Amino acid sequence: MSQAALPADARAVIDAMPKLEFIEAYIVDINGIARGKRLPAASLERVYSKGLNLPVSTPLLDIWGHEVEDTGLAIASGDADRPCLPVAGSLRPMPWSTRGSAQMLLMMHEPDGSRFAGDPRAILAAVLDRLAARGLTPVVATELEFRLFEAEPDATGRPVPAHLSTRPGRRSQLYGIEELDNLDDLFGDIETACLAQGLPMDTLISEQGEAQYEINLEHVGDALLAADQTILLKRTIKACARRHGLAASFMAKPFGDSSGNGMHVHISLLDADGHNVFADDQSETSALMQCVAGLLETMAESTAIFAPHDNSFRRFQAASHAPLAPAWGVDNRTTAIRLPLAEPNASRIEHRVAGADANPYLVLAAVLAGMEHGMAKQLTPPPETVGDAYSQHDPSLPDAWGTAIEAFEESSFIAEYLGADYQRWYAAAKRQERERLRAIVPAAEYDAYLRTV
Numbered sequence: 001m002s003q004a005a006l007p008a009d010a011r012a013v014i015d016a017m018p019k020l021e022f023i024e025a026y027i028v029d030i031n032g033i034a035r036g037k038r039l040p041a042a043s044l045e046r047v048y049s050k051g052l053n054l055p056v057s058t059p060l061l062d063i064w065g066h067e068v069e070d071t072g073l074a075i076a077s078g079d080a081d082r083p084c085l086p087v088a089g090s091l092r093p094m095p096w097s098t099r100g101s102a103q104m105l106l107m108m109h110e111p112d113g114s115r116f117a118g119d120p121r122a123i124l125a126a127v128l129d130r131l132a133a134r135g136l137t138p139v140v141a142t143e144l145e146f147r148l149f150e151a152e153p154d155a156t157g158r159p160v161p162a163h164l165s166t167r168p169g170r171r172s173q174l175y176g177i178e179e180l181d182n183l184d185d186l187f188g189d190i191e192t193a194c195l196a197q198g199l200p201m202d203t204l205i206s207e208q209g210e211a212q213y214e215i216n217l218e219h220v221g222d223a224l225l226a227a228d229q230t231i232l233l234k235r236t237i238k239a240c241a242r243r244h245g246l247a248a249s250f251m252a253k254p255f256g257d258s259s260g261n262g263m264h265v266h267i268s269l270l271d272a273d274g275h276n277v278f279a280d281d282q283s284e285t286s287a288l289m290q291c292v293a294g295l296l297e298t299m300a301e302s303t304a305i306f307a308p309h310d311n312s313f314r315r316f317q318a319a320s321h322a323p324l325a326p327a328w329g330v331d332n333r334t335t336a337i338r339l340p341l342a343e344p345n346a347s348r349i350e351h352r353v354a355g356a357d358a359n360p361y362l363v364l365a366a367v368l369a370g371m372e373h374g375m376a377k378q379l380t381p382p383p384e385t386v387g388d389a390y391s392q393h394d395p396s397l398p399d400a401w402g403t404a405i406e407a408f409e410e411s412s413f414i415a416e417y418l419g420a421d422y423q424r425w426y427a428a429a430k431r432q433e434r435e436r437l438r439a440i441v442p443a444a445e446y447d448a449y450l451r452t453v
Contacts, residue, residue, distance in 0.1 A: 004328065006048055014044070019100035019103045025052050027084055027106045028120055028231055029059045030429055031308065032359040036084070036106060036165060044091075052106060054079035059108055059118045060425050062433045063309070070428035073118065082116055084108045090228060095193040096239040097324050103235075105228055117421050120361035121224065127365045127417055128223055130372050135272045138368055139348075140226035141202075141219040145261040146237060146354050147254055148183070148211040149247045156443075159254055161211035162246050172210045179206035180213075189240045190215070197236065199229050208259040219266065230263075230360040250354035251306070255313035260315030260322060261356035265367055266340075268348040276348035286382055288339075291349060293381035294328040294374020295337055295367065300397055301411035302366040304430060305402040306354040310437050313356055313400055318390045323353055325393035327385040334389040336397075353397075362418075369417035405430050 006014070014020060022081055023044055024038025035058050039047065057074040067074035085187045090105035108116040114403040115122035131138060148162040164182045165172070173179055180187060187204060200218035207214050217233060220226050234250060241248035253260040269277045269287070278288040315322045323336035331341045338350040349371075354363045373379075385392055398404035407415055409427035418426075 002169075005044065007088065008091050010044070010048065013091045013093065013102055015278055017100055017102065020102060021100045022102075023047070024094065024101065025086075025106055026103070027054065027059055027108055028210075028226040028359070028361065029061055030120060030359065030362075030426060031063050032120075032231065032234070032357075032361075033061075033063075033065075034231070034235065035059070035061065035065075036047075038097045040422075041100075041102075047104070048086055051085040054083045054084050054106075054108065055079045056116070056118070060429055061117070062429050062436075064433075064436075066432070068425070068429045068432050070432065071118075073424045073425070076156045082108050087121075087228065092197040092232070095196040095241075096189070096236070096243055102355065105231075117419050118425055120365075121227070122361050123418050123422055124224060124227060124361045124365040124368075126419070127369045127372070130417075131269070131368060134372070134375070136277065137221055137270045138223045138270045138364075139219050139221045139270060139276075140223045140364060141217055141266045142226060142230045142360060143214055143262075143264040143266070144217045144230065144233060144237075144250065145207055145212060145214045145263070146234075147209065147249050147251070147261065148186075148213065148241060149249060149254075151242075151245050151247055152178075159247075159249070165211035172206050172212060173206060176206045180204065186240060186244045189243065190237055193236045193240055194233070197232060199232055199236065201233070206342065209255070209257065212259065212261070213238060219268075221270065223368065224361075227360040227364050242251065248357040252309065252357045256314055259320065260320060262315070262352065262364065263354045263356045263358055263360065264353040265354065265363060266348050266446055267351065267367065267371070268346070269371070274440070276347055277395065278346050278349075279344040282347070285378070287375060288347065288349070289381055290377075290379055291371035291372040292328050292337055292374070293379035294341075294372070294377070295349070295351065295370040296328060296381055297379060298366075298370040298411075298413050299326040299336060301407045301413055302370065303353070303398045304401075304408035304426070305362045305366045306358055307398075307401075307404060308355075308358050308430065310401045310434065312355045313398075316395075316397070316399065321352070324395035324397060324399075326392065326397065327393050328381060329385040329389065332387075334387075335385050336389075361391040365418060368411070373413060373417070379427075401430070401434055405434070 026034040084106035087105040094101040108119040150160040202216040202218045237414045238248045329335040330335035330369040
């Protein structure tokens with residue numbers, strides 16, 4: 001393949017970067033981590049013509065990058081390679097790099113060209129196929145909360161909120177403008193980097209926690225692209241923070257006594273004519289209410305996706321804006337499913353369960369699958385929750401990692417929509433992570449028990 005034979009979008013990136021030195025080509029794994037290879041710029045044509053081979057275990061590595069033998073995809077199978085092919089339109093510059101560099105998203109395939117069922121992007125694509133068969137196209141936007149820390153922790157290993165964001169004796173101000181002004185250089189670099197990559201960054205706000213912020217992406221009519229953009233935004237925020245001597249984190253609950261980091265998802269559905277099917281009929285039997293009902297019915301068994309780590313469950317606390325039970329309400333931020341007040345054409349569902357630590361491909365797959373399930377079964381939701389959902393509903397979502405994993409691996413819904421193989425692989429990876437953490441005794445337990453019992 002000659003450069004002239006490259007896709008037009010790739011040629012445009014190359015033409016705009018005459019000093020391009022290298023490319024980072026990667027897939028996104030089970031935990032939302034980019035894994036791949038750095039290649040000299042001259043290898044770009046080869047990647048487009050032949051793809052890039054990676055071991056089949058790569059998208060299912062655990063959070064530490066270890067192979068998960070219980071998947072059967074590592075040593076037991078010889079850990080053979082699979083071809084990873086470029087995602088169309090994904091070649092973008094890396095504006096934070098001091099050298100001429102670009103990045104490219106890949107997707108793993110089987111040797112016969114079909115999607116590899118262990119790639120999170122393939123999981124979302126399969127759910128989108130179901131909606132396409134109904135003549136429906138999701139329009140999606142994500143909202144990401146994150147924290148900014150000093151590059152080095154304190155003497156105890158505890159992360160230190162960014163000094164430019166918070167000062168001694170002063171708490172962060174929700175929606176405070178001064179909190180944004182203090183980090184204007186960093187946020188300006190993030191905005192510039194998003195623009196250079198074609199990421200539709202929307203609003204930026206100061207959140208409740210110390211050095212906590214939220215960046216929203218604009219709605220796009222391609223759920224795969226929305227997930228791609230979420231991954232790229234996280235990568236951009238982290239890289240720009242590093243250049244300013246800070247560390248950005250999407251950990252769900254860095255501090256037990258302060259607000260956690262969530263990833264809220266906004267979704268509407270368009271029919272074949274481009275009309276929002278939620279816009280007109282919002283009666284009890286409407287598509288909107290069926291989708292709400294499907295999301296509520298499948299929420300518990302999907303919690304292992306929305307809360308994928310041990311720390312994720314610290315985020316679910318009463319009066320924390322993180323839900324404890326499947327409930328819905330109109331313009332109600334205490335419910336798991338919120339229907340924002342909007343003009344009819346902007347009618348949408350806001351799903352408020354996932355943490356910012358979750359994999360956006362899998363979150364969107366689980367959410368859209370729940371919506372399709374509700375329409376397929378023509379489900380009807382329970383009555384709307386008005387007012388404080390925490391005081392009206394007993395906690396019923398899984399409140400611990402092990403419980404969530406069990407609900408996930410026993411779910412016929414998960415097997416049907418995400419695939420029985422992926423259900424087994426995901427549970428195996430999460431159990432491996434859980435068992436390793438269970439073997440580590442935290443400092444708090446020494447403090448509580450070592451000399452007292």
